[in-house]
Amino acid sequence: MNLTDLQYFQTIARCGNITGASRLLGVRQPSLTVAMQRLEAETGTTLLLRDRSGVTLTSTGKAFLHMATEILTLLDVGMQHIQALESDDVGSFTLGFPAASSYFLSTFFTSFLQEAPRITLSLWTGGAPAVQQAVLAREVDFGLVVNPALHPELVLTQLFHDACDFFVLAPPQETQGKDTAPEPRPSWEWETVCTLLRRGPLVYVTYMPQAQTMIERLGASGLLPAQQLPCDDLELAKSLAVSGVGVTILPRRVAASDPLGRLQRLHPALPWVHDVIYLAYRADGHRTRAAIRLKDALIEHGRRLGTDTESQLIQQELHED
Helix, strand or coil: CHHHHHHHHHHHHHHHCCHHHHHCCCHHHHHHHHHHHHHHHHCCCCCCEEEECEEEEEEHHCCCCCHHHHHHHHHHHHHHHHHHHHHHHEEEEEEECCCCCCCHCCCCCCCCHCCCCCCEEEEEEECCHHHHHHHCCCCCHHHHEECCCCCCCEEEEEEEEEEEEEECCCCCCCCCCCCCCCCCCCCHHEEEEEHHHHHHCCCEECCCCCCHHHHHHHHHHCCCCCEEECCCCCCCCCHHHHHCCEEEEEEEEHHCCCCCCCEECCCCCCCEEEEEEEEEECCCCCCCCCCCCHHHHHHHHHHHCCCCCCHHHHHHHHHHH
């Protein structure tokens, strides 16, 4: 059934005659007559009774007018909604983040949700490779990925630096007064480092390729502990580290996100892996106004992290190596 015919029928019914509808629509009367004949043939009923004074709706014509009005109203509302999605800050998006990305999420959401209240966000979490695959599979609109593999269907925008390192529970720090900041913790003595490593256990997350690389390097130096404690949850690994269970492999920003600052890098001479974090999204993704605003906000926030002290220290260590 032709939507234009429905619009013609609605206008004729409101005007009460074809002549007035013809002037209002800017359509010739014979065309309107043919359209009404087509509708009556499709519905199998007489919709309009014609006489010298104009047209009158039959009982089926009245019922059909009610239906046509509902259809055209729904279409109009739908078109307004679609146009708003295309040109206004309105929409729903799924963000993909590696586990334990609270250091990024908390500070991002604090401002964005207030500035764009009509943009609805949901979160998808998993390992960094899984986030990249979720973006490719269109399960995730924008993903935070670590050391991603290049892919022709993805746009990868560099945001900031991180590094995976060995961490242990640091000894308590003393201050001289309530308002005095604690002194920076000194590095562990190398003999103590070796003792801590060999004693174990070594806690690490199995889905992190960086951990496997560091374990191989540790083994090559003869410091790999016999007792290892693999797990598949980064937050669990962090909790074990805070509880003092051995040495744990963690991203530095995850370790630093402990609000009490209880984790300490074991030693700068130990092997570590440089991470580069990117924002990933499909190259063929639909660029609505809301999508562009969300993408720009994520990039701006991520690049601010790229200018912080942690990123600068990592880049300095890279140059020194």
